Amino acid sequence: MHKTDVLVIGGGIAGASAGYFLAAHKRVLLIERENGYGYHSTGRSAAEWTAAHFHGLMRSLVVFGRPFLDAPPSGFASVPLLRRRGNVMFAREGGEQAAEEFLRNAKPLNPELEEISADRALQIVPFLRREILARTFYDPENCEIDVDALHQGFLRGLRAAGGETRSGVEFHGAEYRGGCWHARIGTETIEAGVIVNGAGAWADTVATRSGVRPLGLEPRRRTALTFNPGFDAARIPPVDDMSSGFYFKASGPVLMVSPGDQTPSEPCDAQPEELDVATAVDMFENVTTIEVRRLASRWAGLRTFARDEKPVAGFATDAMGFFWLVGQGGGGIMSSPGMGELAATLIRGQPLPERACELDLDAATLGPARLAGG
């Protein structure tokens, strides 16, 4: 029977990052049900890095992982993982109060965040409609992440350290007996000391299949589309409507638009709904002077949240050796170096680094015990 120290379930960015940081210390086997590794949420993101949009635990994880993205280990990737883009945010009439509150909360932690004039916003994004801009803000720290380079870097590093990755292999279930997990994967049974549940929207299913109490995770569908605006849009930074969650940004030379929807969904291969696509187009045409003629692409993906909407990284309280790595919501890419490193540290039973403690990151804050039923 095949034996491993750690069985990682899920080959998205969560599983790949934890496997990467573990592989130098443990025998790691990562399995992914699909034939490729980024088919679900990881391959469907907007690729943004931002600290200004988060507070609390997610912000700490994002900030903790930033040095890795700025300077990954030599050979990790052949291209920079981050590219500075900046971020324009606007409030419409009636949203000024919320904008004021956002600035009051975010400014102390993001000193470069500033209020800008509508003229300045129009210099950056000339096709915004001036009349909708009640307040405008700019965060120069916002970056674009090369998601594929990051994801592949994690998987390549995992393998280079002696770990194994297998795609097209589903986790069917496991029992803990005799001091280890007996896990049924694909057509075989393997022994593993620890199971890492990085199954994204399916993480509660993986728990149930292991006899572990589910956390009550909620996958929520988010829609996106791209279209050619008739000019090279590569320089357009993310532009966010602060009241609705609607945003648009460059995606290569075309524009990507999302209505900011978050419709609860079963775990599934999420597909865009006509109504959400139409809403996105309508919102875009409402705030800009551009008419959307023909879409280049459209997609939807699941952002999965725990009950308190914070990420979870820690051992289950009702089972031995079952580690949750879930609930990354809309920040799973940007938080992955931080979350992966801290998950690996906790799994190895090592103390968290001092820099994590300075950011109020500790086992209790990260772990599932904070959630009723965790």
Ligand SMILES: Cc1cc2nc3c(=O)[nH]c(=O)nc-3n(C[C@H](O)[C@H](O)[C@H](O)COP(=O)(O)OP(=O)(O)OC[C@H]3O[C@@H](n4cnc5c(N)ncnc54)[C@H](O)[C@@H]3O)c2cc1C
């Ligand atoms: C439209 C959209 C925009 C986003 N924008 C951003 C952004 O700008 N920045 C950011 O940081 N984040 C963003 N996110 C969030 C980010 O994409 C997710 O948080 C992240 O990808 C979650 O990664 P994951 O590995 O947990 O999940 P996934 O990528 O879904 O990976 C989980 C994997 O587990 C596998 N699996 C499930 N069950 C089993 C099983 N039984 N056996 C084997 N394998 C199994 C699945 O096949 C899947 O591949 C966005 C998400 C969406 C949808």
